Amino acid sequence: MKEELRKIIQEAVPEIMELKFGCRVEVKSKRYLKPTFSTEIVICGYEEYENQDDYIIKGFDDEEQLIFGGKKSCVIKQILGRPITLVDVLITLEKKGKDILVDNEGTFCKRDEGVHKTDSGLEDGIYPMGYKQDWNLKENLDNQSKETIEFLYNLLNK
Numbered sequence: 001m002k003e004e005l006r007k008i009i010q011e012a013v014p015e016i017m018e019l020k021f022g023c024r025v026e027v028k029s030k031r032y033l034k035p036t037f038s039t040e041i042v043i044c045g046y047e048e049y050e051n052q053d054d055y056i057i058k059g060f061d062d063e064e065q066l067i068f069g070g071k072k073s074c075v076i077k078q079i080l081g082r083p084i085t086l087v088d089v090l091i092t093l094e095k096k097g098k099d100i101l102v103d104n105e106g107t108f109c110k111r112d113e114g115v116h117k118t119d120s121g122l123e124d125g126i127y128p129m130g131y132k133q134d135w136n137l138k139e140n141l142d143n144q145s146k147e148t149i150e151f152l153y154n155l156l157n158k
Contacts (some may be wrong), residue, residue, distance in 0.1 A: 001149055001150060001153050002141070002142075002149050004153060005141070005149060005152055005153045005156070006081075006084060006141065008092065008153075008156050008157075009084050009088050009089060009092045009141070009156075010081060010084075012088075012091060012092035012095045012096070013088045013091050013092060016081040016082055016084060016088060017079050017081045019043060019046045019057075019076075019079065020043065020046060021043060021044060021045070021046075022042060022043065022082040022083070023042070023043045023046075023079065023080075023081060023082045024040055024041070024042055024043075024080040024081060024082065024083075025040070025041060025043060025057070025059070025076050025077075025078065025079050025080060026038070026039070026040050026076070026077040026078040026080060027039060027040075027041055027057070027059075027074045027075065027076055027077060028074060028075050028077050029073060029074045029075075038077070039061045039062075040061065040062065040080065041057075041059030041060060041061050042059050042060055043057065043058070043059045044058050044059050044060060045057070045058035045059070046058070057074070057076070083140035083141065083142065084140055084141035084142075085140055085141070086102065086106075086135050086137065088141075089135070089141070089152065090102065092156065093155070093156070096156055098155060098156075099111050100129070100155070101126060102135060103128075105134065105137075106134040106135035106136060106137045107128050107129075107131060107134050108128070108129045108130070108133060108134070108135070108151070109126050109127060109128050109129060110126070110127055110129050111125060111126055112125040112126070112127055129151075130151070132145075132147040132151075133145070133147045133148045133150070133151035133152075134148065135148060136148075
């Protein structure tokens with residue numbers, strides 16, 4: 001479900017897949033390099049050369065080792081994208097026409113038409129949609145709870 005949700009958000013926010021700082025890519029070295037390698041890196045620099053049909057890519061792997069190479073030495077096998085943040089989720093919700101807000105604690109809220117009078121006074125018409133699916137404000141999509149992933153997936157597929 002998380003991968004399907006990731007694809008929905010990546011379609012709505014194509015910038016996630018751009019080859020720039022923070023984007024994760026899977027690279028593989030050319031056969032003639034010894035030793036050969038295949039690894040995921042986080043890009044810290046990427047530059048294309050129009051006239052030479054070449055690029056230079058710099059990044060760090062999970063062991064914080066610098067990987068540096070160009071088209072002649074390594075191939076980008078797959079663009080994995082940068083981490084998906086709450087901002088990306090909010091942009092996706094807006095593009096899908098969902099009138100959903102998130103409060104300062106990460107609780108997804110729904111807007112109700114009008115202002116309602118209660119015993120304690122006036123309510124602003126914004127109501128929590130539940131508390132088990134709150135967005136952990138310190139984390140990206142990869143580290144959200146199962147409940148949050150399921151909630152967003154269902155919300156974006158309605």
